[in-house]
Amino acid sequence: MTNIKTQSLHKRKSNLAQSNKQLEILSYGIFQNGELPTFKDKISETNQFPLKAKKLEILQINVGYMCNQVCEHCHVDAGPDRQEIMTRETMLQCLNVIKSTGAHTLDLTGGAPEMNPNFRWFVEEAAKAGIKDFIVRSNLTIIRANKKYHDLPEFFKKHNVHIVSSMPHWTRGKTDKQRGDGVFDKSIQALKDLNAIGYGMPNSSLKLDLVYNPSGAFLPGNQAAMEKDFKKALLEDFGIQFHNLFAITNLPISRFLDYLIASDNYEDYMYQLVDAYNPSAVSNVMCTNTLSVSWDGYLFDCDFNQMLALPVNSKVKHISEYNEALLENRNIVISQHCYGCTAGAGSSCQGTVA
């Protein structure tokens, strides 16, 4: 019997694999009948509409949707069955931009970015540009997935890559429930491997940060308190150390939206997001200083808009025609999923924002 949780929404031919279906759900129902205000109405209350892009600080490149895991809440709908992979040609176009951008952070993501066959070449070339903070979002288990990935920690160290990895909890049960059987043990082993060469150790320049996102239909707790609990538990139970914990809110798109609807939590979750709306988080949401590049080179305000196929509102649409000045001050494209980044202390790929 096929376990559908081992396949992406795309492979399952789910309605929610289509971005327009997701946007319909986010626009109709409780947001259409006025039960809840739309995100546009909400930010208009404090004169923050239209949301404008500021100076670019973070260039985030998604090198492909292929992944060795099929996490229950993945907003990318990534998995082993996804074939969308950035080509070397698109990577060359990205490298031209990486060499000239004013951004201080380069952020490679996926899927599992390491599964792109040109990943190592791309990292080597990108590292030459000398961008201050070079992040790779590694799911940890990839390091243990196959012999050919076992040397990734050394490779990352050689290029001074800053590693950011997901870890939904410090216990096996909660982690495996969200990310798949065996993920916790492999992640722990990978973290030990990284610690062994200096990643995540106190005062080490080899940065290792963890990302916490809730395992169900609830918002993340206080980031500093969660970091304290994570550090204590991982050190006491496994002798593992890391630098920072980023608490990220699950946005109601893709597989998390599918989970919310299937578990009859969608409306309650949207209420939670709207109730927790924090106007002071709006001015610092990541789309205002980030640009997201898709596997095929198109530009988006953030990774979430990329998955919803909401391109940047600019004449410049593709990395091949990149122009940082033209992209600055553009109007950010918004929908109700944006409430996920403005709830509580706010949420971004770098954690809280308010």
Add this chain to the structure above:
Amino acid sequence: MQKTYYDPADLRKFGKITEWNEELGNKFFEYYGKVFEEGALTAREKSLIALAVAHTEQCPYCIDAYTKDGLQRGVTKEEMMEAIHVGAAIKSGATLVHGVQMMNKVNKLDG
């Protein structure tokens, strides 16, 4: 006509109690907020105490709120269940310890 005494949606309206008595309502919420701040006990410990008391008080709103609050703080289901057993033990102990009063009375009247 409303078919049940409790409506989950009412929990979100809790703040509205201030509309009928602003001064006392605000004082209550100020006190409530202060109680749950990090102090000699962590906010996490307070959340677990609140969950246990929510059960002994059998308040469905509080159970809803503090189950979610616990999850947000990374509290595991094992920790939540243990906290509830603490509440249950005190509740049943409080019943049973009154048995001594009964014994005293029996001994006095019929000893």
